[in-house]
Amino acid sequence: MKQGVANTPGQRFSSGLACGVGVLLVKLMLATLLGVLSVPAPAHAQSSSPQTLSACPDPGMCFRDKQAKADWAAQHTCTFCAVTTNELSNVYPGASQTELQQLVDEMNGNLMLYGLNTPKRLTQFFAQAREETGSTLRTSESLVYSARALKLTFSYFKNHPEEACQYGYVKSSADIKACSSYPKYDSKHSADQAAIANRAYANRLGNGDVSSGDGWSYRGRGLFQVTGKSNYKDAEGWYNKTFSPQPPIDFVKNPDLLAQPKFALRTSVAFWKQNNLDTTADQTDPAKPCTTTNAITRVVNRYTKSYSQRCQHFKDIWNAGTFQQVDCSLPQSGGGPFQGQLPGSLFP
Structure with a gap:
């Protein structure tokens, strides 16, 4: 502008x-x-x-x-x-105005407290959130995988290829060919997201075995996609320490709360502040942002394969001037x- x-x-x-x-x-x-x-x-x-x-x-x-x-x-x-829905639309072009307004209502009045009070901080925060939630602001993890993708993405399905064909979707001729060894599952069918989550996340991240249903209950939610029962417990601790609600919030008993825009933002902010990522964001050199973005990514999702994508999100948001109007120094x-x-x- x-x-x-x-x-x-x-x-x-x-x-x-x-x-x-x-x-x-x-x-x-x-x-x-x-x-x-x-x-x-x-x-x-x-x-x-x-x-x-x-x-x-x-x-x-x-x-x-x-x-x-x-x-x-x-x-x-x-x-x-303050931020506006127009600005957030640059980050989430596929999100509804209602969802964006809910985020704006939570953020405005609280940017100083949230550590999102400068263009650098906002851009680094939403570079992470954009990768985790996609262009549509998806606050609950999608597990719609093809049989082929399951075997490439999750070790469980790499070790159990028949179940990948059973629970992953089979649509294309390539999918059918990949499952040709399992005739029961080589015809077209949709993905079973709950079955996928319960197997992909079983016996890890604090979850129980497949039969516990923990994988589906504690699938990724929130702007930073908190995943796994132990991480939900940690998010609960971060949240209650940061905001001191009475009575305290119990995300383990009420995991769906994290998908609501209010809690999706607040739990991510609590993590952001607990790990001093706002001060890390201050070190950003906009001309060479990847060093700082990668440092933040290592905290948010260390083993992700999306380091380069997150840095690109930073560049896209920054170069568009999305949050350059925010001024909390008055x-x-x-x-x-x-x-x-x-x-x-x-x-x-």
Whole structure:
């Protein structure tokens, strides 16, 4: 977005000190005298508490300094320390607006607390989440695998190829050929996701055997795809330590909670903060981001084969300028959403 040019509603203008030589010179001169140009308040602006401030619309002008920008935000009861559904749509082009709005509602007012208060932090966080949940924001793991893919992906099915043909889908001629040794299963059929999960994740990650059903119960969920009973227990600990809900949340007894956008985000944030990944993200060199992205990936999903994809997600999000408008460094008088106490919206 070019600075100093009017934009469509919902976009935000976040220039602090520099607006470019020669851009809106007259307005800048007036801003020097008046602090900031006066513009009509956006129609949707309403008086609200710091916890419920919405993202500021594009003011359509440059500010003299950060204090002027903060004062404008306070006057219009909005905040530049916020994200929008338009921005998240760049990360998740296949997600519904309802899902994106739920994430926005959770994040806005809490970016400082969540360690997602800078463009680098947001971009690194969502580079990981994008790889884990795909372009549609899938917060519950899909186990729709072909028989061939099962044998390549999971050691259980590599060692039990007949079960791969039994539970993986068989659709193409290549699938049928791959299962030709097992005539009972070489005809077209759909994948049995529960059976796949119960075998792929049996006797690992804190799960019981195949008959326990733990593999399906504790399949990947959340923005960072928490997987396995022991990891659900860890997520429960991170969550309760970070947010102190009363009564404490029990993700082991209620694993489906992690698929809800609220908990999908919060459990990922708890992990992010517990492992100091926000400060790791601060080390990012946008020109050479893979070093930092790979360091974060080693914590999130050490044995994944998607290191290069996660770095590419960072580049795509960063180069699109997706979160460049987020500015949480304004003076408190600017109505910043986090005032040194836990926002009430954090609690269930």
